[in-house]
Amino acid sequence: MADANQKSELKLPRRTPIDSIYERIRKKILDSELAPGSQILEQELAVMLGVSRTPVREAVIRLQNEGLLEIVPRHGVRIVPIAVSDMREIYDVLISLEPRAAELLAARGASPKELRKLEASCERMADTLARGEMEKWALADEEFHLDIVQLSNNRRLVDIVLNCWDQVHRARYFTLRLRQHPRPSKSIEEHYEIIEAIRRGDASAARRLYRRHRERGLREQIDVMTAFRIHQI
Amino acid sequence: MADANQKSELKLPRRTPIDSIYERIRKKILDSELAPGSQILEQELAVMLGVSRTPVREAVIRLQNEGLLEIVPRHGVRIVPIAVSDMREIYDVLISLEPRAAELLAARGASPKELRKLEASCERMADTLARGEMEKWALADEEFHLDIVQLSNNRRLVDIVLNCWDQVHRARYFTLRLRQHPRPSKSIEEHYEIIEAIRRGDASAARRLYRRHRERGLREQIDVMTAFRIHQI
DNA sequence: GATCCGATCTATGTATACATTAAATTATTT
DNA sequence: AAATAATTTAATGTATACATAGATCGGATC
Numbered sequence: 345m346a347d348a349n350q351k352s353e354l355k356l357p358r359r360t361p362i363d364s365i366y367e368r369i370r371k372k373i374l375d376s377e378l379a380p381g382s383q384i385l386e387q388e389l390a391v392m393l394g395v396s397r398t399p400v401r402e403a404v405i406r407l408q409n410e411g412l413l414e415i416v417p418r419h420g421v422r423i424v425p426i427a428v429s430d431m432r433e434i435y436d437v438l439i440s441l442e443p444r445a446a447e448l449l450a451a452r453g454a455s456p457k458e459l460r461k462l463e464a465s466c467e468r469m470a471d472t473l474a475r476g477e478m479e480k481w482a483l484a485d486e487e488f489h490l491d492i493v494q495l496s497n498n499r500r501l502v503d504i505v506l507n508c509w510d511q512v513h514r515a516r517y518f519t520l521r522l523r524q525h526p527r528p529s530k531s532i533e534e535h536y537e538i539i540e541a542i543r544r545g546d547a548s549a550a551r552r553l554y555r556r557h558r559e560r561g562l563r564e565q566i567d568v569m570t571a572f573r574i575h576q577i
Numbered sequence: 578m579a580d581a582n583q584k585s586e587l588k589l590p591r592r593t594p595i596d597s598i599y600e601r602i603r604k605k606i607l608d609s610e611l612a613p614g615s616q617i618l619e620q621e622l623a624v625m626l627g628v629s630r631t632p633v634r635e636a637v638i639r640l641q642n643e644g645l646l647e648i649v650p651r652h653g654v655r656i657v658p659i660a661v662s663d664m665r666e667i668y669d670v671l672i673s674l675e676p677r678a679a680e681l682l683a684a685r686g687a688s689p690k691e692l693r694k695l696e697a698s699c700e701r702m703a704d705t706l707a708r709g710e711m712e713k714w715a716l717a718d719e720e721f722h723l724d725i726v727q728l729s730n731n732r733r734l735v736d737i738v739l740n741c742w743d744q745v746h747r748a749r750y751f752t753l754r755l756r757q758h759p760r761p762s763k764s765i766e767e768h769y770e771i772i773e774a775i776r777r778g779d780a781s782a783a784r785r786l787y788r789r790h791r792e793r794g795l796r797e798q799i800d801v802m803t804a805f806r807i808h809q810i
Numbered sequence: 811g812a813t814c815c816g817a818t819c820t821a822t823g824t825a826t827a828c829a830t831t832a833a834a835t836t837a838t839t840t
Numbered sequence: 841a842a843a844t845a846a847t848t849t850a851a852t853g854t855a856t857a858c859a860t861a862g863a864t865c866g867g868a869t870c
Contacts, residue, residue: 362853385821396855397822405635409642411733418821418862433733440677440734444669500644500666501673504737595823618851629825634853651832651851812870819864828855835848840841 366403373412374513380425425576434508435562445496447551450542466535473528514577519568599636606645607746613658658809667741668795678729680784683775699768706761748810752801
């Protein structure tokens, strides 16, 4: 048995430097450090990160596949800006997939432990909301949704949803910063309704409620963007 | 208006050699020329395609992102085989997204021309079925589904669906070859029902009918695989 | 003065070389 | 003989060099 050997036991996903290059560029995009709509040469990115063009190129290809940037033949890479129409496209996908995750979870039956974890996120939302800590509120909200998606036990579904979240990340961050969430307590209520449907094993209710929740989210997001005349972000 | 980017419409798809490398490897995988589960070194791929490792590497990164292969650190790339559990995962995504496309199409209202195109595919299915030309039948079927997805006018949704189709391509091809489609005429009936719902503008019916159609397809696919003890393909 | 053609410049796409590191194999020790 | 350590092998990950093609700029011609 090889399980006595500590070194070869852990088959980690392998931390290659190129993954870190990918992560660093991704972070710069999510944080708007690389501005949406702006262009930057591969060479400039390479210098910025202190590596050669090759690993930058490979990271950039991945990021293009994920829709975060676009390789423009003679002008380097372009950070793709998200317009209202893009928000609609992305939320269309989320409105289909996330409720499906809730449906699957309800259908297979959530364990008490899993349900408690979901409730814990909601409680944390209520706490942070009471204290006006909107950043922490948003984190708890994200955790709730992440848990539900991951509990679907469908890796492909998870990956697609996470990628969509990345694409709308700047818009969500902006909305959060700009002002209080329109009705934060309403969100928490809806979360509890979803948890209840999952607890009952009512798959189609879980799906319907989750979908309504996300549709409301999209509307609010678009309302904020149009109200502030943000056509792209 | 700030969103004036009409100039970028003139961008050609840019025929770079690397795209052709990508296409050639992708085709080899879809056609099982590179067998599922097999491994091959980057160098061997490069020699096989008559180029250096660099463009192969870039193509391979894209293919990994699309889930067609996996880069295994010291053993080249591995063509990812699709198991029954993978079929479930992928169809979960399709069962969410394709009905959503039908729903969107019904909601926005299909033009007479668009409806005729959909009907034409169904007629072609009936014709080819009557002649026992199952390959052509499958092509017409694919066209029907492709049209509906594309008519959703949601590029991201289209991309994800096409990628899922790629991933289950070998299984679909196998099922088709192995024997007659379980009930090909049933498929056509269901297609007409979907078209009718779209014509009525009944979005939720279009979604429901489409979903049922795909759920049946998944069941049949899995039945065939388990009946023939195909655990991976 | 404007347009068209050509020359130059530059970013990319590709090839190649090299260093790193994981795997495999051999040698050594208990 | 088994296990571990050391050495070798080899595939990758990265850097660099170079050829190509597209864009810009200037000059020449109408």
